[in-house]
Amino acid sequence: MINSRNLSQRGLTCQVLNLRSSHFRKLNMVGNFSHLRTLNLDFSSSLCSFREDCFTCMPNLKCLSLCETRIANLWTTNSALSKLPSLVELRFQHCLCCDDTGPHPASSGGKSTDSCQLDSGLCVGAPSPFDGDYFWHMNTEEADIYDEVESTFDDSSDSEVDFTNHCREPNMLEAGCDVIPAWNGLVDLQSEISFGPLPMQDEDESSSSCNSKRISSFVPKRYISCHPSPICYEKHYREYMIASLPSLKVLDNLPIRKIDRERANIIFSQHFEYLPYRRKKKENVVSILHNREIKAGCNHSQNWKRKPLYVSAMSQYSYSRSLSAAKVGSTAWPLLHPLSILGSVLGGENRNFRPRQFEYHPSDSSLMAFGTLDGEVVVINHENGKIVSYIPSLGAMNGVLGLCWLKKYPSKLIAGSDNGSLRLYDIKHISSRNKGIHSGVHSVNFDDFDQLTSVHVNSTNDWFVASGYSKNVALYDIGCGRRLQVFTDMHRGHINVVKFANHSPSIFATSSFDQDVKMWDLRQKPIFPCYTASSTRGNVMVCFSPDDYYLLVSAVDNEVKQLLAADGRLHLNFNIVSTGSSQNYTRSYYMNGRDYIISGSCDENVVRICCAQTGRRLRDISLEGKSLEDNSMFC
Template sequence: MVASLPRLAVLDNLPITKKERETSKTIVSEFYEYLPYKHNRKKNVVNILQKRETGTSGVHYRNSSKLKQTYCYGKSQCFFSRSLSAASLGLQCGPPYIQCPALVIYIRKKISGFVLGNSSTILPTRALWLFGTLDGEIVVVNHETGNLVGYNSSIGMINSVLGLCWLKKYPSKLVAGFDNGCLKLFDVNHMPAKLGDRSCGSGAVHFEDFEQLTSVHVNSMDDQFLASGYSKGVALYDISTGKRLQVFTNMHREPINVAKFAHHSPCMFATSSFDKDVKMWDLREKPENPCYTASSSRGNVMVCFSPDDLYLLVSAIDNEVKQLLAVDGRLHTNFNITSTGSAHNYTRSYYMNGRDYIISGSCDEHAVRICCAQTGRRLRDVYIEGTESGKSIFVQSLRGDPFRPFNFSVLTSTMRPTAKQEIIKVNLLASSHDADESSRDQGIYPYCGL
C-alpha cells in the first residue's frame, strides 16, 4: 500500500518514514510486478500503435540519438502485442489488489464441470463455454452473445457430469464422463440449442465404462483419451473404434485426481494425486515406471502442461503452486502464495496469455492470483464479487481465455446450497465503464434457463 500510494503520509495514525517507504519499494519490486512483461512505467497506447504501423521498435542505442528502425517480423509482433497489453493494463493500474468489473452468466443448476472453448485453428473465433451439471446435463453457451449453442440431457439417467474435454482437430466434438462411469462422445452440431430437449442422447458415441470416473483428457492427435477417477490407475481409449485399449494400474499410492496429455506429443501425459506426487509417463514405454516423479508437501489437486509443453503447472492443497520443467521435473518457479491453514482449500491453477502468466484460485477464497510464470512475481490479486450484496462467493474453477490477453473466466460457488452459480468473465484491460457498456452491447444478461 505504501509503495502504490506515494502521497500517503499517515498509516494507522502513524507517520510513514523514509525508511519504511524504501523498504516497501524493495518488497514490491521483489514480489510484485507494477506492469506486465517487465514494463516499469506507463506507456501511451497511441504511441505504441504508431510505432507498430511504421515498423519502429522505439529502442534507443547509445551511439545514436535516432530510433533504430525495425520491421515487424516474428517476435516483433509479439513485442507490440505485449506492449499494448501492458499499456492498456497501465490505464487501469492501481494497487495490486483490485476488484474487477465482470460480465456474469447465471446458472440455476449446480455445475460439476467447466471448460472454455478450445484454441483450435480450425474455428479460432468460437467463444464457447462448455459445462456439465450435477443432473447430467451438458450445456454449451456462447459467452460473447449469451446464447445457448447446444444442450443434452440423457433420457432416464441422472448422473453428474464430472469430466469434459474438447477435441482439438474437431472443435465441435467433445468427450464427457459421468459419475456412474459412462463415457460419451458428443458433437455440438448435433445438439439442439433448446433447453429440455431430451431426444439428442442417441447421437452420442458410447465407450466402455470407467468406474468412479472424475476426469477425461484427449491427446493432441484426437485419436485417444485418458480417463481417471477414484482409483490408482487410468484407462486409455481409442476414439475412432470406441474401444478401451488398456488399463494402467497402481500408478500412484492414492487415487489420481487428474491425468493430462501434453499439447503436442500424443504419447506423453502427466498424472497428479493426493499422494503428493506428480508423475510423467510415456505411452511408448511400458507404464510400469514413470519418466520421473516430483513431489509436493501437500496433496496435489491438479497438473497441466504449458501451451508449448516446456513446463508443468502443479497445484496442491492450500495455495501450494509451482512450475516444473517438463523434461525432468525440476523446480522452475515457486509462486509463494500464502496458505490459509485449511486442509480443504483445494487450489486450481491454469496458464493465461500463452505461458506468460498463471491464474490461481482456491475453493475457500474469493481471490484470483495472477503471477508471472517466469519470475513468480505477483501482478494482481483480483477479488471476485457476487452480484448479490452480502453474498460470499468462492472460486470453484477458472480458465484463461485462449484468444484474448488478460481475460479469464471464473466458476464461482457459495455456501448456500440453493443459490445460483455464476460464471464470471473478467477483462483486466477494460475499465468499469467499458465492462458495463460491453455487457449491454453484447446482450449478456442473466441466463436462468437451466
Template sequence: MATGIPSFSISTLEQMYIDSCKRHDVLPNTEILSGFFKAEVKKSCNELCSLEIILDHLEDIDVPPLLDVCATIETSEIEAVDVRNGPSCTLKGECALSLMRTFNQKLRVVDLQDSPFGKDFLRELAQRGLECQTLNLRFSHFRKLNMAGKFMQIHTLNLDFSTSLTSFREDCFACMPNLVCLSMCDTRVANLWTTISALSKLSCLVELRFQKWLCCNGSASPSASSGGNLDRPDVVLPISCTDIGEQLTDIDEETYLNLGTDEVFGIFFSFNNRAINQPAHSMMKDTSDDSEVDFSSNWREFDYTDMLANVSSGWNRQVNLQNEVSSGASRNPKEESLPGLFERHIADVPLKYIPQHASPICFEKHYREYMIASLPHLKVLDNLPVRKIDRESAAVTFSQYFEYLPYNRKHKESVVSILHKREIKENRSHLQSKNQKLSYSYGNSPYFYTRSLCAAKVGSAASPFLHSLSVSGCDLGDGSRSFRPRQFEYHPSLSSLMVFGTLDGEVVVVNHENGKVVRYVPSPGAMNSVLGLCWLKKYPSKLIAGSDNGSLKLYDIEHLPPRVTSMYLGAGSITFDDFDQLTSVHINSTDELFLASGYSKNVALYDINCGRRIQVFTDMHREHINVVKFSNHSPSIFATSSFDHDVKLWDLRLKPIRPCYTNSSSRGNVMVCFSTDDHYLLASAVDNEVRQLLAVDGRLHLSFDIEPTGSSQNYTRSYYMNGRDYIISGSCDEHVVRVCCAQTGRRLRDISLEGKGFGTSMYVQSLRGDPFRDFNLSILAAHLRPNSKYEIVKVNLLASCDNARGYPKSQGACHSNSMGG
C-alpha cells in the first residue's frame, strides 16, 4: 500500500481463513489456526511476526481455502512466512508449489529437506523459481543443476547430501543475483572448471561449502569454525551482500578441545550409515528419463574408507599456515589442501581440523587454492575464513599449476577483433620493440589466428560438448546391431574417417562426422579383441589390424565391399605371421615396416611390402612390452614402454641389441608416443605418472603434476593433441580426462565423463586427439558395472555442452584395461 501500513490484522486473516473453509465445505485445519495464534504471540512479544506452515500437517483439501487467504498476507501484519517439509507429507507437489508461490515476497524460509515430491516437482521448482530468501534442498535428486527460474530474493541455498548431483549448467546460478551462502557437502560434484564456470555468475557469493572442516582441539564434540549459517535453514541472513561481507571480514577461528581418534572416525561412520539408510524413506522408484533430475539412486559410489585413509595418513601431515608467512614463502609441494588433518595457528594457538561430508571436488589437487583464486569475493570456504595470506598463496599456486587460457593468454580476445585483424592482415610486429623477440604464442606464426580463436572459444566454454559416436547405415544382413569398440584410430589424411576394432574381433571403418559405416570386416574366427590398429600414411586406404589372439592383417578398404562376408574375408587383405598375445602395432614413416609387441619381452619387425616377418628382437625389456611406437619422421627410430618401469629408444640401423637410452619411472609404463615433430617422448606410467622426455637423449623435460589415486590398476594413457602444445591424459580407474600444457605442465581443463545415460561409474579406456580439429578429441569410455560396453565419446572443447543430450545406455562386457594404447 502507499502508506506502508498493513490493512489486515492476524485475527482478520484467521477469520478470513475460517470463512473460506466454510465456502469450500472443509473443516479448518487446526495446525493452520495454531500457526495464526503463534504469529499473534510473536507480535505481542515484539518478535518477528512469522507464520509457519508445516506441509506434513496439510492435505490436498486444505490448500484451496488457504490459497484464498494467502493473497492478502502480502498486505497484512504477517512479516514472513516459513514453509517446512517433513518425512510424512502426503500433499501433492503441485499443491505445495502453488501454495508457496502465493506468498510472494513474504516467503522467507522454504525447507524441503528430503522432499517426498517427485521429479516433476523439482523440475517445476527449478524452471519457474521461488520468491524465498532461504531454500533448503538437502537430500534432493538433482543430477545436473539447472535453476533457470527466478530466485531473485534467495541468499542461502543448501544442497547438502544431494548424492545424485554431479554438475551444473553454466548459467544455472544466473537467476540468483543475491545468493550469499551456498552449501553442497556430500554431493558428487567433482570438476573444478565447470563448477567455477557456474559459480562465477554469483557476484555476491561470500560463503561456499563442499565439505565441513571441524575443529578437534580436545572438544567433547567437534564444531564448525565459522560460517555455520548454512546448517540452519531458519537463520535468515541479510539479503545485502555488503552486510554479510562486513560480518565475515573479521571472522576468527575458534579454539576447541581435543577429539580422540576413535571419536573422529565415529563421525565418519555415523554419517556413512546415515547416508546409506536415508533412501529407506526418501528414494522413489522412479527411473527418470530427464537428464536434470535423477531418482534412480540416492547413494553415490564413493568410498569413505578412502577418505578415512586420507585422514589417518594426514594425521602426521600438518599444514602450518602462519599469519606471518609472506606470499612468496616456499611451500612443501606435498602440503596441499587435500581432505585430511591440517593445522592453523591463530595467535600462536594451534588449531587442528578434520573434514566431514566432503564432495569429490575437495579431493582435487589444489582445490582450495583454485576456488579462492577463482572467486575473488569469497570470504568463507568450507567453514574456514579466507585470509589475505590464503588469497596471496592461492594466486601463486593458481599461476603455477593452472592454465587460465590456451597458449598462455591472460585475456580473452574478441573473436570479431581477431577476424578483423586477419581480414586486414594486421600483425603484432608494431607492438614489439626492435630488440624484443616475438613470443612463441604470437609473432608471425601461421597458427596465430587459429590459436587466438581457440583461446577465445575455450575460455568461454567451460563445459565442453560431448556426444557418443552413434554408428549406423551398414546392412549386416542380421538387422541392426551395436558394436563394442576396444581400440580406435583417426585417419591420418581424411578428416572424416576413423577405424575402430571391437571386442568381438570386427574392424569397422566409419565416417565419424555422420556416424555412417564405410567398411565392415567381421571377425575371422574365434572370439578375439582388436587391440592394435594403424593406418598407412602414403597409402591412405590401407591399415594394419592386430588382435589379442595374435592375428595380424593388412586391409585395403578400397578393395573391400561395404560389408565383407565370410566368403570374401581374403579379398583386399594380407595375412602376416602371428604375434602371440598382441597388444600393440605401429607402422614407420615410410610405410615399409611395422612393429608388434604384446605380453612378452620381445618385439617383432614385419616387412609390409613382402608380407612377412623379418626379425624378432628378444628380451628387450625385463617385463612385457605394452606399446611400441615408431617416430613420426625417422623410419628406423622407435620407442618401447614396459611394465618393468622403463621406456627405451631404439634404432634399427644399430641392430637393436642395446637401446640408445633408457629412462625409468617409479611405476610400470603403460604408454609412450612421440610428439608430432619428434622433439619429445610422452611416457605414461600406472596411476597418473605422466612425463615428457627429450627424444634426443631421454632427459626429463617435464613432469605433469597429476594426483595419483593409490591404485596399482589405474592404467594411464596420454597423447598429444593436434600439435605438441597440449596433451590429454586419462586413466582406467577415473572418469576424468585432463588437458595439460605440454610446455608448462599446467592444467587447462578437466573433462568429466558423467551424465544421465553414461551413469556414474565411467572410466577412460583409451583416447586420441583429433589431428584435424583444434581442441577436439575422442575417448573410448567404459562402465565399471558388468554387462556394459565400451563406446567412443567425441569431445569438442570449443563448444558448450548445454546443447548436448544424455548419452544412450549401453550393454556389453568389460575386458582387461592394461592392454594396448
C-alpha cells in the first residue's frame, strides 16, 4: 500500500494516474514519474495552483485533465505546463457536441478529423485517455491506483499534498462524455458555460428572467462546456493556452488546427504582453549589469583619449526598464513578501493591527504608512518589518480612511478618519514606542469633515482637500491649519475620492458613485467643472499619471479606463472581465512611472498588471493560500 504523504516524493511507475476528487491545495510532485502518460485531476475542488517545477518529473506526460478544479491563473498555470515537453492533450473542461453522445472526435489522441465529422459530431476512433471506459482497456501496470493509495483524508484546505480516495459519486455529466445522453431539453444547463463572454445582468431583473437568459446564452449552437475550472472564464483563455503551448494538439476535447493556432497568436499579441516593454526574449539580470559596466568602461576610456563616442550609452531609465523586464521574465510566480504587522509598541506591548489604508513614502521606498480600523497610524519599514513610528488613536479617531504624505516635507503626513477627524503629524518626533502622552505636541488639528473617505495634498504642499459621504469637497490651508472653503453639490452622489494633480497645484479631480469623474481648477471658482467624463457604473477612485498626462478611472466591478487629462477623452479601456457583482469595488494605480497600471477588486483574490499604453495584460498575481493570515500584508 502506498502512503499518500510520501507518494509525491517517491513517484510511481504506472502510466495512468487517476487522482479524481483529491483534496490538496497545491500540486507539488517531485518524485520519479517518468513512465506517466496520463494524469487525471478532475473534481479536485481544493486544487488552486501548481508549484513552479511540479511537472518537471513527468517528461513523458501526454494527457492532463483538470476539470472542475480551482485553477484560475493563466500565467502560473502556463509556466508550470511549459515544463511538460510531451503534452499534447489538455483539458480544463468537458467540451461536448450538442447533437452528440460523446466528446469531440479530436479528443482521441488528437487525431485529425474532417469538417463533416466536426459538423456532425460523430465520435470515431479510440477512446480518449480521459473517458470513463478507457481504464477498462489498460494493462495491469497501468491500472487506476486509487485502491493502492492509503486513504488519509484531510479537511484542511491548507494541505498541499493529500491524495485521497474519497470520491463523490459522479452524476451523468461527470461520469464521462461517452455516457451522456443526447440533449433533450430536460438536462439542467445552469452549471454549464460556453466559450463566449459571460453576459451581464441588470440588477432590477427578476431572478427567473436572469436564469432563463443565463441558460440560453450559455448554450452555443455546436458545443457545450461543462465542469469548467475558473481559468476557463478568463478572457481569451483558449487563445492564450494555444499560443503559449506550441506542442498542444487538443484543448478541452477540441482539436487545435493550423488556423486556430494562427488566430491564437494574433489574439495573444493584441491582448497580452509576453515580457514588459515588448521584449521578445528573456534577458538575464547579470548580463544587463555586465553590459552596462562594459559601456561605462568604453565611455570612460574614450573620454580619456579624447576621441568621439561611438558606443551609444543607454540611459539609466532604459537600464531600469531592462532590469524590470528581466526580473518579470525570470518567473511567473511573484515574490510575495509577507509583512508581519504584529508590532511591539506601547512600551513593549504587542499589538495586532487591523490595517485599512496604506500609502508608500514619496521619497523613501522602504517606508510605508498605514492606518487601522482602530484609528492608529503606523509607519513601518516594510523591508525589515520594523515599526518606525506609532501614533495611537487616543480615542479621537475611528477607522483611518485617508492618508497622504507631504512631498516637500517627507516626515509629515495627514491622516483622516471616518468620524471626520483630520490631523497633520510629524513622524520625525514620534517614536515607535510612543505612549500617546505628548503626541499632540507634534500634530496639527483641522476642522472636521463629516463622514470622510479621502484626503489629498497638492503639489506645493500649501493645501489639501477632503471628500466623503456627501456631495461636497473641503479645501484646507496646511500652513495656517484652517479650512478655507467648502465647495457644495459638486456631484449628484457622494464623492468617494478626490485627487490633486502631481504638478499643477490648483487642478484636482473627483470621482463619484453617480458614475461621473470631474476635473476642477481652483483658479476658477469651482462651480462648474472643466469637464465631466462618465462611466457605466459608480466610480470608486481616480488618480493622475505621474506626468499628469492621463487620468486613471476605476469603477465598480473592474471597469478601468484611462482618459486624457486635458479634455477627458477616452484613451484606453482595459477590458477587465466583470464578475457581475455590484459590491466588487475596484481600485487601480500607476506603477513604474506610467508604464503599467495595477488593478485589484475587493471580491477577487487577484491583482492585474496591464500596460498603460496598449492595455495588454502583462501578469495576474493570485493572492491566496495559508500564508495569507489576518495579521499580514503583502508588498
